[in-house]
Amino acid sequence: MDTVRRIIALMLKEFVMVLKDPKSRFVIIGPPLIQFFVFGYAATYDLKNVRYAVFDESRTVESRQLLARFEGSENFELTKTLLSEKEIDFVINREKARLVVHIGPKFSRDLHNGRSTTLQVIVDGRNSNVALIALGYIGRIVEQYNQDLVKNGVISMDGPGVLLTDRAWFNANLQSRWFIVSALGGLISMVVVMILTSLSVAREREFGTFDQLLVAPFNPAEILVGKSLPGMFFGIMDALLFAAGAVYWFGVPFRGTVTTLVLALGCFILTIVGVGLLGGMGFTMSIFISSLGFTSETETLIAAKTAILLASLFAGVSGFLWLRFSGTAEGGGGTRR
Amino acid sequence: MTPRDLFFMRLRGILRKEVLQILRDPSSIALAIVLPLVLLFIFGYGVTLDAENVPVAVVLNDNSPSAREVSARFDLSPYFKTIHLTSIDEATLWLNQRRIDGIVHLQGDFSSDLYGRNQAQVQVIVNGIDANRARLIQGYANGVLQKWTELRQARGEPVAVPAVKISQRIWFNESGVSRNFLVPGLITLIMTLIGILLTALVVAREWERGTMEAILVTPIRRIDFLLGKVLPYFILGMLGMCLSVWIGVTLFHVPFRGSFVALLILSALFMMASLGFGLLISAAIRVQFVAAQISIVAGFLPALFLSGLIFDLESTPRVIQIVSHVVPARYFVAISHTLFMAGDIWPVLLPNALALFGMAVLFIGLAFRKITKRLEG
Numbered sequence: 001m002d003t004v005r006r007i008i009a010l011m012l013k014e015f016v017m018v019l020k021d022p023k024s025r026f027v028i029i030g031p032p033l034i035q036f037f038v039f040g041y042a043a044t045y046d047l048k049n050v051r052y053a054v055f056d057e058s059r060t061v062e063s064r065q066l067l068a069r070f071e072g073s074e075n076f077e078l079t080k081t082l083l084s085e086k087e088i089d090f091v092i093n094r095e096k097a098r099l100v101v102h103i104g105p106k107f108s109r110d111l112h113n114g115r116s117t118t119l120q121v122i123v124d125g126r127n128s129n130v131a132l133i134a135l136g137y138i139g140r141i142v143e144q145y146n147q148d149l150v151k152n153g154v155i156s157m158d159g160p161g162v163l164l165t166d167r168a169w170f171n172a173n174l175q176s177r178w179f180i181v182s183a184l185g186g187l188i189s190m191v192v193v194m195i196l197t198s199l200s201v202a203r204e205r206e207f208g209t210f211d212q213l214l215v216a217p218f219n220p221a222e223i224l225v226g227k228s229l230p231g232m233f234f235g236i237m238d239a240l241l242f243a244a245g246a247v248y249w250f251g252v253p254f255r256g257t258v259t260t261l262v263l264a265l266g267c268f269i270l271t272i273v274g275v276g277l278l279g280g281m282g283f284t285m286s287i288f289i290s291s292l293g294f295t296s297e298t299e300t301l302i303a304a305k306t307a308i309l310l311a312s313l314f315a316g317v318s319g320f321l322w323l324r325f326s327g328t329a330e331g332g333g334g335t336r337r
Numbered sequence: 338m339t340p341r342d343l344f345f346m347r348l349r350g351i352l353r354k355e356v357l358q359i360l361r362d363p364s365s366i367a368l369a370i371v372l373p374l375v376l377l378f379i380f381g382y383g384v385t386l387d388a389e390n391v392p393v394a395v396v397l398n399d400n401s402p403s404a405r406e407v408s409a410r411f412d413l414s415p416y417f418k419t420i421h422l423t424s425i426d427e428a429t430l431w432l433n434q435r436r437i438d439g440i441v442h443l444q445g446d447f448s449s450d451l452y453g454r455n456q457a458q459v460q461v462i463v464n465g466i467d468a469n470r471a472r473l474i475q476g477y478a479n480g481v482l483q484k485w486t487e488l489r490q491a492r493g494e495p496v497a498v499p500a501v502k503i504s505q506r507i508w509f510n511e512s513g514v515s516r517n518f519l520v521p522g523l524i525t526l527i528m529t530l531i532g533i534l535l536t537a538l539v540v541a542r543e544w545e546r547g548t549m550e551a552i553l554v555t556p557i558r559r560i561d562f563l564l565g566k567v568l569p570y571f572i573l574g575m576l577g578m579c580l581s582v583w584i585g586v587t588l589f590h591v592p593f594r595g596s597f598v599a600l601l602i603l604s605a606l607f608m609m610a611s612l613g614f615g616l617l618i619s620a621a622i623r624v625q626f627v628a629a630q631i632s633i634v635a636g637f638l639p640a641l642f643l644s645g646l647i648f649d650l651e652s653t654p655r656v657i658q659i660v661s662h663v664v665p666a667r668y669f670v671a672i673s674h675t676l677f678m679a680g681d682i683w684p685v686l687l688p689n690a691l692a693l694f695g696m697a698v699l700f701i702g703l704a705f706r707k708i709t710k711r712l713e714g
Contacts, residue, residue, distance in 0.1 A: 031634060039642045041657050045469040048652040066501070092508055094684045095675075098651075116498045125510030125517075126674040129469075130649045132513050135505055136476050146499045154500075160451045161497030162407070162482050163458050166475045169432065171465030179467050191634060 006218055010226025018196065018230060027196060028234050032188045036242050039184055040250055045176035047075055050134050053097040055082040060108035062154075066119070066145050070101065075137045092124050099123040099134055114155055170255075178252045185242025186268055193235035193269055235269045236262070347557050351565030355539075359569055365535055369577040373527045377581055380523045381589050387515050388473045390418045393439040394428040397421070401448035407459065410485045411441055416477040432464060439463040439474050455497060509594075509678040517592065520585040521673040522646035525666050526637075527581050528604065531574045532611025533618070533636040534629060539566050540619035540708070541628040559708050563701070567612050574608045575601075585677075595676035603676070603686065606693040607669040611636070613700025614665070620707040640666035668692045 018024040052070065056063050070076050079097050082088060091097045102120035110117035121138055123131040149155050168174050204210035213223060243261060246252040338346075359365045395408050412419050420437060422428045428440045442460040451457035461478045463471040490496045510517050543549040552562065582600065585591045593600075615632060622628045642648065643657070644666035650658060661667050668689040675685045 035634075035638065038657060038660065039638070042642045042650075042653045042661075043648050044652060045472075045648065046652060047649060050651070093679060093682050111500055116500055116502055118502045118504045120504050120506070122506045122508060125507035125513060126678050127645070127649060128507065128510045128513040128515050128518050131507050131510070132476070133469075133472065135503075135507075136472055138503060139476070139479065142501050142503055143499070146501055149500045160455050160457070160495065161486065162451065163456055164461060164475075164479050164482055165458050166461040166463065166478070168463050168465030168468075168471050168475075171468055171471070174465050174468040174471050176468035179469075191630075 003222060006222050007226045007229070010218065010222065011229050014227060014230040015233075018234065024196065028192060028238065032192055032238055032242075035188050035191075036184060036245060039188075040177070040181050040246075043177065043180040043184070045129065045133065046174075047130060047133055047137065049077040050075055050099065050130070050137075051079045051097045052076050052099045052101060053080040053082050053088075053091045054078060055085065055088060055100055055102045057105040058103045058107035062108040062111055063103045066103070066142075067101070069141050069145060070138075073137070073141065075134075088122060092122060095124065095126075097124075098130065099138075101138075111149070111155060177250060181246045181250045182243075182252050185239045185246060186265070188242060189235040189239035189265075189269065192238050193231045196231040196234060232266075232269045236265050239265045239269070344561070347561045348564055350555075351557055351561050352568060355565050355569045359573070365570070365573065368535060369531050369573040370580065372530060373577045373581045374584070376523060376527055376530075377520070377584050377589075381516065381520060381585075387513075388470055388477070389416060391416060391439065391470075391474055391477070392418045392420065392437045393441055393474070394422045394431055394437045395419045396423070396425050396428050396440060396442045398425075398445040399443050399447040403451055404443045404447045407443060407447075407482070407485055408441075410481050410488075411478075414477065414481050416474075417481075432462065435464070437464075438470070439478075441478065516589055517678060518674060519647075520589050520591045521677040522644070522670050524578065524581045524585065525607070525644065525646060525669045525673055526640055528574060528578050528607060528669070529611055529636055529640040529666050531577045532570075532608055533615040533632040535570045535574065536566065536612050536615030537618045537628045537632040537636075538625050539570070540616065541623055541625045544623035545625050559705065563616070563705055563708060566616060567609075567701070570612060571605075571608055574612070575605065578604050578608070591677060593677050594680040596681050599681050599686065600676055603672050603690055603693070604669070606690060606697055607665060607672075609697035610665040610693050610700055613697055613702075613704055616704035617700055617707060620704050639664045643667065644670045646670050662692075665693060665696045668696075 018028070054067055054070075056067065071078055080087075080091060082091065082100065088100050088102070091100060100122045102122065104118065104120070107117050107119075119142060121135065123134060125131045171178050204213060218226070240262070243254070247254045393411070395411055397404055397408050408419075408421070411417050419441075420431075422431070425440070425442055428437070428442070431437045432440055440460075440462040442462065444458065444460070447457050447459075459478075459482060461475060463474045465471045486496050486498070490498065507513050540549075543552060557565075582593070586593050614636060618628050618632050618635070622631060639661075640646070643650070643661040643664045645661075646666070650661055650667070653661075672686055672689050672693075675682055679685075
């Protein structure tokens with residue numbers, strides 16, 4: 001009972017210190033919010049306004065119809081019309097455009113003769129992910145164009161063919177932002193927890209009150225619990241705030257239950273405060289949360305590569321720092337090198 | 338003794354102190370050498386934006402030879418690890434339980450549609466939670482079907498060939514391996530971490546340990562102090578960089594098509610910008626741990642999200658693009674992508690190099706002023 005009373009006393013003191021110190025107050029709200037919005041908007045694999053150049057040697061109605069579809073797509077943005085093949089080199093090498101759409105001189109003749117023709121696409125592979133995604137978009141545009149050619153009777157289907165119909169569950173429009181934003185809250189609140197806890201220890205050292213804490217009737221375990229619980233509380237509050245932000249601002253669906261989310265968050269933050277600081281343990285949890293709370297009721301370890309990576313990296317670095325600095329802090333300065 | 342001799346004497350003194358400190362407190366060396374290794378291994382092996390051996394269920398409700406052939410094409414594809422299930426309900430359950438990432442479904446009327454109506458459907462359902470992966474899976478499935486069409490065409494069977502086919506060329510990275518762009522980007526991240534973290538701690542450490550006063554009473558001037566702090570860590574950081582490049586090229590087989598001289602010059606600029614940023618943090622904040630945390634939040638996270646390292650900058654809202662211009666990593670990611678994969682294309686490298694130079698001067702200048710104030714006040 002005494003233990004509980006002492007822990008509560010220490011916790012109250014920590015809460016007061018966090019809320020009275022402008023620096024700590026800022027740490028809880030300011031940077032996390034900025035990060036949430038900046039990274040939320042920055043973290044997407046979906047492409048918009050991919051700059052492309054056109055080299056149209058055919059210059060016919062058909063080629064223009066096809067190119068109009070590129071211009072109509074919000075994924076692409078025309079930057080240059082090329083007049084010779086040599087320019088392709090120039091444009092790609094110097095990053096003037098990220099892809100060149102090349103229509104050969106026989107394009108429309110081939111189509112009218114019922115032969116299949118090719119559309120050459122040259123992509124800058126420096127960011128291979130962008131290249132592959134852009135090629136995927138182009139595939140869709142051309143597929144649609146082909147179907148319309150058949151429908152309008154320009155050419156006829158002269159043999160059995162297969163059509164791929166694809167559907168994506170849980171995220172029908174394949175918005176990668178949903179995937180990342182749902183895990184972002186966990187990532188950011190983790191940083192908040194770490195900074196808060198470290199600030200509270202650092203401050204005690206700076207003011208020399210750590211010695212007072214040591215002579216007070218707390219045992220080390222009580223100090224640890226009392227110091228980490230307030231951080232956990234603020235971390236969970238932040239994470240919930242960001243979950244709300246993800247749902248109401250970024251429009252991420254929330255299909256799980258709030259209770260599950262809170263429970264999972266609690267476990268997650270606890271891991272961070274404890275073992276998570278040292279290893280990468282907490283990170284599987286952040287993924288766990290995102291899939292658990294936001295998209296389905298089942299757990300996953302396979303997905304979420306990016307998030308796991310960011311997170312375990314983070315854990316590694318912070319674990320290292322934690323060991324390095326808080327070790328000396330709790331030793332009361334005796335181990336300073 | 339001329340003033341120049343004195344300057345070098347003072348510089349030698351503080352350099353010696355810093356070098357000794359680094360050598361006797363191996364954590365800086367560990368940070369510069371071990372961190373790149375760990376990061377490269379985690380990222381290089383753990384992260385790839387490509388998908389391989391994706392577990393998918395194939396549900397065949399049609400037992401015709403053509404349907405079986407389609408299913409065999411999926412079995413043979415290196416991208417998929419197929420599991421054959423008999424009913425779509427079972428497959429749905431598996432997808433919900435995340436045991437598979439997608440379902441390939443051939444309905445009972447597949448072959449009758451194929452030969453009767455000339456068009457049969459192959460339904461592909463993917464788990465869209467990880468949208469990027471889902472899109473890749475759809476692309477692979479499409480590729481498998483195209484291969485099948487080509488195969489039938491080669492056998493002389495009548496097939497519907499699409500009127501317009503795409504012939505794609507991915508320059509600089511023909512097979513679109515994501516590692517080739519992740520590893521050069523990772524080197525940027527490693528340099529950011531080394532540069533900012535190493536220096537963010539050094540001035541704060543002097544304050545925290547009370548040795549700043551000892552330095553204040555020596556005849557060391559602020560320029561000596563700054564140089565003494567920057568040079569050793571610069572060398573350490575550049576060693577870490579060379580190590581990462583070497584591992585990237587030999588172990589991960591990332592192409593390096595630029596010249597080594599260009600890499601050295603440009604990474605030196607970036608290293609200076611990072612060191613300057615770290616010093617600035619360090620001079621402003623006197624507690625090591627807080628300085629380290631701030632360097633992660635202000636240095637590492639933006640380098641990850643706002644540099645084009647993983648997420649494409651050009652697809653972000655304009656505001657974010659403008660903000661990203663203050664992140665030094667942004668320029669070096671562009672430089673390293675170009676150097677590694679495309680070669681010395683100076684029209685691309687030069688503007689980025691200029692930006693880095695400007696940032697290096699700015700940060701070091703600010704750190705210089707900050708240190709001055711502290712020493713005087």
